[in-house]
Amino acid sequence: MKILFIGEIVARPGRSVVKELLPKILKKHKPDLVLSNAENLAHGRGATEKTVKEMQEAGVEFFTGGDHLFWHKGFDEKIKDLPVIRPANIIGNFPGEGYKVLDTKKGKVLLINVMNIQSHKFSEENLSNAFLKVEEILNAHPNRDVTLVDFHSEYTSDKNAMAFFLDGRVDAVIGTHTHIPTCDTRTLPNGTMFVTDVGMCGNIASVLGVKKEIIIDRVVYENKHKFEWELEGAKAFRSVLLDTTKKEIRRLDEEVI
Secondary structure (H helix, E strand, O other): OEEEEEOEEOHHHHHHHHHHHHHHHHHHHOOOEEEEEOOOOOOOOOOOHHHHHHHHHHOOOEEEOOOOOOOOOOHHHHHHHOOEOOOOOEOOOOOOOOEEEEEEOOEEEEEEEEEEOOOOOOOHHHEOOHHHHHHHHHHHOOOOOEEEEEEEEOOHHHHHHHHHHHEOOEOEEEEEOOOOOOOOOEEOOOOOEEEOOOOEEEEOOOEOOEOHHHHHHHHHHOOOOOOOEOOOOOEEEOEEEEEOOOOEEEEOOEEEO
């Protein structure tokens, strides 16, 4: 099975570059399943029904989430009817599911989403142990052909630890959240494919998609402004292509001027 995992799609530039490049990539590489992280789909934070369906029409089949996923009011009521999962280790009465068994022509794919982020919405008190949550889900679903984990985490060390923790028990661990692509795609000793961070689809002349002037003013002079997403300039398409038969993972990155 070949799986294309697209980096976090950030705001309108991210959606634009996916719509422009994904059809060509699908034609060339013919993946059996196309996935992406959706936590920044709409206006750079959160997702909406409209933006999810827009990316479905472009060719993305299923989505994972993260700490910003429920940013937009009303999405919590929509998620159950959309091809989106949210982090499984959220404690409390949150809508949606943290994993999904996807039926494909090549077999059953268990897709798991966990998170290790402290943000405006989540803290240590309402996130359970991501490592043990994945193990719990794996034990509950022994009948699967392929297993992929999206670990949405701030720290590269945590992502590497998760990959080695799961080596030989899942087919791939894909790191998300930092928006910066890493060049460490590799297959671990027991066969698990791994990348620390797949990166983002969005504007290159920005700081993680946000206008660079706003972030510079924030970190240098401690002036806090509302985030505005950079809409002009070159855009990046970041992704990884997984071959579960050959146990091969490679970056698939393009840019559009």
